[in-house]
Amino acid sequence: xxxxxxxxxxxxxxxxxxxxxxxxxxxxxxxxxxxxxxxxxxxxxxxxxxxxxxxxxxxxxxxxxxxxxxxxxxxxxxxxxxxxxxxxxxxxxxxxxxxxxxxxxxxxxxxxxxxxxxxxxxxxxxxxxxxxxxxxxxxxxxxxxxxxx
Numbered sequence: 001x002x003x004x005x006x007x008x009x010x011x012x013x014x015x016x017x018x019x020x021x022x023x024x025x026x027x028x029x030x031x032x033x034x035x036x037x038x039x040x041x042x043x044x045x046x047x048x049x050x051x052x053x054x055x056x057x058x059x060x061x062x063x064x065x066x067x068x069x070x071x072x073x074x075x076x077x078x079x080x081x082x083x084x085x086x087x088x089x090x091x092x093x094x095x096x097x098x099x100x101x102x103x104x105x106x107x108x109x110x111x112x113x114x115x116x117x118x119x120x121x122x123x124x125x126x127x128x129x130x131x132x133x134x135x136x137x138x139x140x141x142x143x144x145x146x147x148x149x
Contacts, residue, residue, distance in 0.1 A: 002031070005049065005140070007055065033079070
């Protein structure tokens, strides 16, 4: 699984002009399921999201995780993170998992993240979403479980 994690002051997702989800302080996570990803990948990413210390403590040092900072998580499925544009100008999405399997693992990611005590909101899988955010910092972290297994 791949994820772009952004520390935000606020973030929201709309579909067809309708607000689907929103958070204040927390993490906006754009996540994608790749071919061959397993439950282990979802567990790894959930644990990493829960433990990622990118919020400032009283001394101004990035030393707090999202829960310690009183934040929430907004998870948004984004298969385009597996876009490969090394050849030509049109990205190939061959590395992205098929929607049916991707949906199962994305739902597992949501459930595992919630089971770690985090408040998790989400976008709408396979929908044309409009995502708005106020990036805090900006702080943006790239995570990829493929680099581990």
